[in-house]
Every structure is written in C-alpha cells, then in structure tokens.
Amino acid sequence: MITVRGLHKSYGVAPLFEGLSFQVERGEAVVLIGPSGSGKSTILRCINGLETFDRGEITVAGIELHSINTKRPSREDAERIRKVRLKLGMVFQQFNLFPHMTVLQNVTEAPVRVLGMGRTDAEAEARGFLRQINLEGKADSYPAQLSGGEQQRVAIARALAMRPEAMLFDEPTSSLDPEMAGEVLSVIRRLVAEGMTTMIATHEMGFAREAAGRVIVFDKGAIIETGPPSQIFTSPKVPRTREFLNRVLGRF
Amino acid sequence: MTPCGGFVYLKTIMGRFLKFLSLLIGIGVIIYVAAPHKPKEGALEKIRKRGYLLWGADAEGGAPYVFPDPENPSKLIGFEVDLANAIAGELGVKAVQSQNAWDSLIPALERGDFDFAMNGIEITRKRKERVLFSAPYYVYTEQLVVRRDDAAIKSVADLKGKKAGTLSGTVAQDILMGMGGVKVKIYSGQVEPYQDLAIGRLDAVLMDLPIAAYYAKPDPRLKYAGPPVGEGLYAIALRKNDTQLKKRLDEILAKLYRTGELQRIYEKWGLWNSKQDKLAAFFKNPGTETLDESRSAPIKNFFPMLLKGAGVTVLISVSSMALAITLGLMLTMLRLYAGPPFDWLATGYIEVYRGTPLLIQLYILYYGLPNIGISLNPVMAAFLGLGMNYAAYESELYRAGINAVPYGQMEAALSLGMTRGLAVKRVILPQAVKIALPGITNDFIALFKDSSLVSVIAMVELTKTYSMLAASTLRFFQLGIITALLYFCMSYPLSLLARRLEKRLKKDRR
Ligand SMILES: Nc1ncnc2c1ncn2[C@@H]1O[C@H](COP(=O)(O)OP(=O)(O)O)[C@@H](O)[C@H]1O
Ligand SMILES: [Mg+2]
Numbered sequence: 022m023i024t025v026r027g028l029h030k031s032y033g034v035a036p037l038f039e040g041l042s043f044q045v046e047r048g049e050a051v052v053l054i055g056p057s058g059s060g061k062s063t064i065l066r067c068i069n070g071l072e073t074f075d076r077g078e079i080t081v082a083g084i085e086l087h088s089i090n091t092k093r094p095s096r097e098d099a100e101r102i103r104k105v106r107l108k109l110g111m112v113f114q115q116f117n118l119f120p121h122m123t124v125l126q127n128v129t130e131a132p133v134r135v136l137g138m139g140r141t142d143a144e145a146e147a148r149g150f151l152r153q154i155n156l157e158g159k160a161d162s163y164p165a166q167l168s169g170g171e172q173q174r175v176a177i178a179r180a181l182a183m184r185p186e187a188m189l190f191d192e193p194t195s196s197l198d199p200e201m202a203g204e205v206l207s208v209i210r211r212l213v214a215e216g217m218t219t220m221i222a223t224h225e226m227g228f229a230r231e232a233a234g235r236v237i238v239f240d241k242g243a244i245i246e247t248g249p250p251s252q253i254f255t256s257p258k259v260p261r262t263r264e265f266l267n268r269v270l271g272r273f
Numbered sequence: 274m275t276p277c278g279g280f281v282y283l284k285t286i287m288g289r290f291l292k293f294l295s296l297l298i299g300i301g302v303i304i305y306v307a308a309p310h311k312p313k314e315g316a317l318e319k320i321r322k323r324g325y326l327l328w329g330a331d332a333e334g335g336a337p338y339v340f341p342d343p344e345n346p347s348k349l350i351g352f353e354v355d356l357a358n359a360i361a362g363e364l365g366v367k368a369v370q371s372q373n374a375w376d377s378l379i380p381a382l383e384r385g386d387f388d389f390a391m392n393g394i395e396i397t398r399k400r401k402e403r404v405l406f407s408a409p410y411y412v413y414t415e416q417l418v419v420r421r422d423d424a425a426i427k428s429v430a431d432l433k434g435k436k437a438g439t440l441s442g443t444v445a446q447d448i449l450m451g452m453g454g455v456k457v458k459i460y461s462g463q464v465e466p467y468q469d470l471a472i473g474r475l476d477a478v479l480m481d482l483p484i485a486a487y488y489a490k491p492d493p494r495l496k497y498a499g500p501p502v503g504e505g506l507y508a509i510a511l512r513k514n515d516t517q518l519k520k521r522l523d524e525i526l527a528k529l530y531r532t533g534e535l536q537r538i539y540e541k542w543g544l545w546n547s548k549q550d551k552l553a554a555f556f557k558n559p560g561t562e563t564l565d566e567s568r569s570a571p572i573k574n575f576f577p578m579l580l581k582g583a584g585v586t587v588l589i590s591v592s593s594m595a596l597a598i599t600l601g602l603m604l605t606m607l608r609l610y611a612g613p614p615f616d617w618l619a620t621g622y623i624e625v626y627r628g629t630p631l632l633i634q635l636y637i638l639y640y641g642l643p644n645i646g647i648s649l650n651p652v653m654a655a656f657l658g659l660g661m662n663y664a665a666y667e668s669e670l671y672r673a674g675i676n677a678v679p680y681g682q683m684e685a686a687l688s689l690g691m692t693r694g695l696a697v698k699r700v701i702l703p704q705a706v707k708i709a710l711p712g713i714t715n716d717f718i719a720l721f722k723d724s725s726l727v728s729v730i731a732m733v734e735l736t737k738t739y740s741m742l743a744a745s746t747l748r749f750f751q752l753g754i755i756t757a758l759l760y761f762c763m764s765y766p767l768s769l770l771a772r773r774l775e776k777r778l779k780k781d782r783r
Binding site: 176 | 612679681685686692
C-alpha cells in the first residue's frame with residue numbers, strides 16, 4: 022500500500038534520511054516511535070507530499086512520488102501529489118480544523134468542493150461520521166467551542182469523509198490531556214480494528230503495545246528496529262531501542 | 274456571544290455597513306441628479322432654427338480675447354472664441370462671431386445684431402441698467418505695467434503726477450480717473466498704450482490682466498508693477514428680456530466650470546489663476562451676482578452645494594475603495610502564489626505606489642498621461658488614482674492577514690486533496706480577510722479624507738466646494754466648520770465600525 026525506497030532528505034546541509042526504506046501493507050497498523058527529532062513527522066509528511074525529498078521514491082496505492090526538490094512542482098507533479106493525498110487521510114498534532122467553519126462544514130467542505138458530492142449527501146454522510154465519534158450534537162458548533170479531544174475527533178471525521186485508503190496520524194494525542202487522549206485513541210483503535218491501513222507516530226506506548234500490528238523505531242532519521250509490539254516492548258534487539266523505551270516508560 | 278459566533282457576527286456588521294454605504298451613495302446620486310432643471314426655451318428657439326449662434330465681439334487688436342490667428346488670419350482665435358464654441362457646442366449649434374467695435378457692442382446688442390455680446394465686458398452697475406448679465410465667466414484684475422528700468426513706480430499709489438494710459442470705457446479708466454492727479458490718456462486699441470509706454474510717451478499702463486498677460490508680459494522692455502489691483506467680473510451681455518437664454522447660458526457656464534472645461538480654456542491662454550475659484554459661487558446660486566451679495570447670503574444657501582460636494586466625495590471614495598480592495602487582492606495573490614516574474618512585478622507595483630506621493634500620482638494620471646496620448650476625464654483619473662494607490666496598502670494588509678493564518682491551515686486543506694487555489698479561496702482568505710478587516714476599515718477612513726486631494730485634478734468634491742465657496746465669500750470659518758462636520762458625520766460611523774471589528778478580533782484570538 023505504501024512503499025518507501027531509498028529515501029534521502031536533508032534540511033539544508035544537515036542530512037536527515039540517508040536511504041530510508043520500508044513498506045506498509047494494506048490493512049496494517051504501523052506505529053512509529055522514537056525520540057523527538059528522529060524524523061517521524063517528516064516521513065509522514067513526505068508520504069503525504071507536504072515535504073519534498075532529495076532522492077528515492079515513495080509509492081502510495083500504485084502512484085509514485087519522485088524526488089521533487091523544487092518549491093514549485095510542475096503541473097503534472099502537483100496533480101500526482103494531489104492524487105496521493107486523495108488516497109490518504111492525515112491527522113495533525115494541532116488538529117488544524119478550519120476555525121471559520123462549523124463542525125459540519127469542516128467535514129463536508131472537501132467532499133463537496135473536491136469530490137463534487139452533493140451537499141445533502143455530504144451532510145448526511147458527515148452526520149454519520151459525527152455519530153460514530155459521538156459528536157453529532159456538535160455539528161453546528163465552531164471548533165473553538167470544542168475541547169481539544171473533540172476537535173481531534175472532528176479532524177479524524179474530516180479526513181475519513183474523503184474515504185481514504187489509509188490514514189496517517191502525526192502524534193494525534195500529544196497536545197491533549199490523558200482523558201481526552203483516551204477518547205481519541207479509542208476512535209483510532211476502532212479504525213484499526215475495522216481494517217483501515219494506518220501509520221501512527223506517537224509517544225503513547227500503551228496504545229502502541231496493544232493496537233499496533235508492527236512497530237517501527239526511528240532514531241536520527243534511520244529505522245533502527247522494526248517488529249511486532251510484543252517483541253519490541255519486551256525484548257528489543259538494539260540497545261538504543263532499549264535506552265529509548267527505558268527513558269519513555271520510566272517517565273510514566 | 275461566543276468567540277466562534279464572531280464570523281457570523283462579522284457578516285451582519287458587514288451587512289449593516291454595506292447598507293449604510295448604499296444609503297450614502299443613494300443620497301449622493303439624488304443630489305447629483307436633482308440639481309439642474311431645464312428652463313422653457315424662447316430666444317433659444319431662434320438660435321436652434323438658425324442653426325448657429327451669433328455673438329458680438331471686437332476682433333480688432335483683441336488678443337487674447339478674440340483676434341485673427343497670426344498664422345491664418347481668416348480664422349479667429351482667443352479664449353472667448355474657445356468659450357463661444359464650447360457654449361455653442363452645449364446648445365448643439367455652431368458659433369459665428371459678429372464683428373462690432375467694442376465701444377458700441379451694447380447698442381448693437383439692443384438693436385438685435387446678435388444673440389449676445391461676449392468680449393471682456395465687465396459687470397458694472399451702469400451697464401446692469403441696460404443689459405442682462407449672465408453669470409460671470411472670468412474674474413479679471415487690473416495689472417499695472419511700467420518700463421523695465423523704472424524703479425519709481427511700484428504700485429498705482431505712485432501714479433500721482435504721472436502719465437498713465439488705459440482703454441476707453443473700461444473699469445481701469447474709472448480707477449485712474451477716480452484717483453485724481455493722474456494724467457490719464459485714453460486709447461481705443463490694446464496695442465498702442467504699451468507701444469507708447471515702451472518709447473516713453475507714457476509712464477505706466479493700467480489694463481485688464483488678460484491684456485497685460487498677452488501684450489506686456491512677453492515684451493522685454495516692460496514689466497509688471499505690484500500685484501493686480503481691483504477685481505471684477507466678465508459676463509455675457511444679453512438683451513433685458515432674454516431671461517430664458519440667460520438661464521440656459523448660466524447652466525452651460527456652470528457645467529463648463531464644473532467639468533473643468535473653462536479651466537482648460539483659460540490654462541491654454543495662460544489666464545487661469547486662483548481668483549477664478551470665486552466663479553463657483555455664481556454658478557451654484559445664479560441669483561447672486563456680486564461678491565458682496567454672496568458674502569452676506571444666509572449660510573443655509575450653501576448647504577445644497579456642500580451636500581453635493583459630499584455626495585461626490587462619497588461616490589469617489591466608495592468606488593476607489595472597491596477598486597483598491599479588488600486590485601489589492603489580485604496583487605497579493607500574484608505576489609504570494611504566482612511565481613516569477615509576476616511576484617516581483619506585484620512587489621514593484623506596491624513599493625512604487627507606497628513610495629511616491631499620491632499627489633504626484635494624480636498629477637501624472639491627469640496632466641501627464643495626455644502627453645503620451647491618454648486623456649482621462651477627472652472622475653476616471655480620481656477613481657484610478659485613489660484606487661490604484663490604496664490597492665498597494667490593501668495588498669499589504671491582505672499579506673499580513675494571510676501570513677497570520679497558521680501554516681497548518683494550508684497543510685490541512687492540501688491533505689484533504691484541495692488544490693492550492695481552492696485552499697487559498699476557501700480556507701486561507703476568509704481567515705486572512707477577517708484579520709485584515711479592521712485595517713481595511715481604517716484605510717477606508719483614510720482614503721475618504723485623502724479623496725480631498727483629487728481637487729487638484731479638477732474634481733469638485735467636498736473640500737474643493739468648500740475652498741471655492743470660502744474664497745468667494747471669505748467665510749472660511751463658518752463654512753470650514755460645516756465642511757469638517759460633514760466629513761466627520763461620514764467618517765465617524767466607520768471609525769466606530771473599525772473599533773468594533775478590532776475588539777471582536779482580539780476576543781476571537783485569545
Ligand atoms: N522545516 C524544518 N527545517 C529544518 N529542520 C527541520 C524542519 N523540520 C524538521 N526539521 C528537523 O528534522 C528532524 C526531524 O524532525 P521531525 O520529523 O519533526 O521529528 P519527530 O517528528 O520525530 O520529532 C529534526 O532534527 C528537526 O530539527
Ligand atoms: Mg513530530
């Protein structure tokens with residue numbers, strides 16, 4: 022479903038990825054862990070075309086993204102990136118809901134404007150998604166009237182409304198307090214259970230342990246270890262993984 | 274009210290604001306349209322049937338009023354020829370000059386030799402008993418001229434015991450005679466007095482400024498002595514009973530004055546000066562014929578004119594603001610999203626327009642462009658001048674607004690499969706405009722006041738109306754207070770709106 026091969030990327034002179042490769046199968050739930058600054062966000066953003074890269078290739082549902090290292094991609098490249106984005110839903114740490122639109126408008130905007138759905142159909146569908154995340158009653162509220170957890174759930178509904186084939190989550194709960202984080206994580210857990218292909222960058226080790234099909238450990242722009250959570254969390258093979266886990270788990 | 278209702282609230286404010294604006298525009302239009310009425314036709318009928326206008330004047334030595342073109346003596350030129358043509362044009366006919374000695378223009382008029390006499394005829398009490406005067410078309414002054422090497426005569430006061438020349442039957446003659454002790458020499462032509470002065474037969478010549486400007490100023494042997502003295506009005510002389518024709522002529526003169534045509538004619542002949550501002554008072558109150566009368570008229574007589582000026586101000590401000598808002602948006606889009614060379618073209622535009630005075634931009638638009646064959650009328654020049662200038666400032670406000678929208682908004686929109694254009698239109702701009710709105714409102718107030726600058730390009734808006742009225746009535750204080758009040762009544766609601774928007778914005782972003 023998602024293939025990354027030989028990816029090179031640097032910020033200025035500082036190299037981040039030097040030949041990164043991995044693959045995510047359809048229906049797989051992959052959790053990305055690793056210290057801050059190890060490149061988890063960057064890889065998700067590269068897959069979604071929000072970041073350019075220098076060398077290598079990324080394939081999403083058969084569409085190939087090349088190394089487009091210009092600020093202004095050509096028309097064809099821009100269209101290709103857009104096609105990839107249509108296959109993927111993205112959820113950001115800061116929610117990024119549109120503050121000038123109601124919850125319902127946030128969810129229906131892209132289906133109506135991008136997919137050309139009829140407004141009534143889009144709204145009916147949006148209400149369905151809102152019901153699934155228990156926010157049907159907030160359809161006419163504005164984002165600023167919602168709690169962080171509610172906003173993040175709306176952001177998930179907004180992404181799902183585009184019927185993506187896979188979902189990317191970049192630390193979806195890092196700016197939420199634990200109770201709200203729980204609500205959001207249970208929504209993600211249900212998605213995973215329904216068989217949605219997901220990539221989740223997170224510091225929630227408990228969640229990773231129980232929901233992940235596979236864990237990828239990042240450090241300094243490289244994958245240092247990958248395996249099922251049962252193995253990674255109980256008997257990591259790489260010393261740096263162990264150090265990281267001790268640090269993170271010791272803190273909680 | 275919750276912070277999120279802010280956007281909806283904003284829309285209602287905008288709605289009210291627009292309603293208020295359309296009300297103002299409506300008032301302006303009504304004032305503009307309702308002003309002139311057509312009188313019944315009478316002597317006019319005769320002119321129409323004949324197919325040309327017959328006007329009496331003396332073309333003999335008559336520069337710069339009416340005189341044969343030196344290069345083509347069969348053709349008459351002069352500022353009064355231009356004026357007669359303009360008047361005839363308004364009547365839909367041609368103008369034909371009827372030659373008559375200046376001294377006997379009025380008897381010939383009474384005899385019915387022509388429709389009216391127009392030849393530097395000053396309005397005097399004596400003449401008013403015999404003829405009907407139109408509204409004045411020129412404010413003349415008398416200019417004293419002496420020999421270049423003469424240091425003794427510095428003004429008319431120094432003329433005692435000297436020989437002074439002037440034209441027969443003119444106001445200048447009355448002034449010289451009235452002084453006593455001056456040896457007055459009367460001429461019937463305009464060239465001879467200056468000739469005699471140059472060769473020493475006279476010590477000074479006092480004649481109307483247009484004559485001095487044409488004959489004496491270019492003569493290296495002569496010079497002006499002191500500032501212009503006296504002051505009077507040239508008007509068209511009509512037969513006593515031709516009141517309808519007078520009414521029509523007054524309207525036409527008023528129109529020529531308002532459109533700037535009159536000014537163009539005088540500028541062409543080097544006769545335009547600030548004294549001509551006094552004409553305004555006569556065109557708005559055709560009943561008022563002397564400066565004295567307009568000085569003592571009740572203040573309410575000036576309201577219609579001031580209101581009309583305010584209407585023009587509102588029209589100009591609103592239309593140029595609309596231009597500024599749309600053009601500014603285009604500039605911002607080019608600058609931020611179009612890529613080279615459009616982005617730097619837009620940046621260049623903004624920097625040039627912000628870095629040069631609006632006044633210079635207006636001058637170039639109105640007076641400069643005709644040099645390269647583009648001639649804009651005053652309304653167009655004012656609209657473009659203000660609008661294009663403010664577009665640069667609006668553009669900067671939009672840009673600041675867009676930069677204040679978190680980049681995550683663009684990323685979220687893109688991740689949903691939106692194109693950049695759609696994301697800008699649906700997600701970024703609505704938020705940016707909301708941030709920029711208080712600034713835009715403030716700019717509108719500024720533009721509103723800056724609109725007074727367009728008076729330099731012959732637009733008669735509120736400030737120009739005031740300066741014309743005040744110059745002719747000397748009531749700078751009363752009229753100034755009223756004008757300022759009018760401006761305030763129009764800008765204060767906008768200030769309130771801007772303040773409210775600012776407060777709203779602060780609340781939303783806490
Ligand atoms: N826009 C940027 N400019 C320069 N360096 C960046 C930028 N974004 C990220 N980086 C660097 O790339 C590295 C990876 O960052 P990121 O992918 O955000 O890590 P993570 O999400 O794992 O915390 C960090 O060292 C960070 O400093
Ligand atoms: Mg990150």
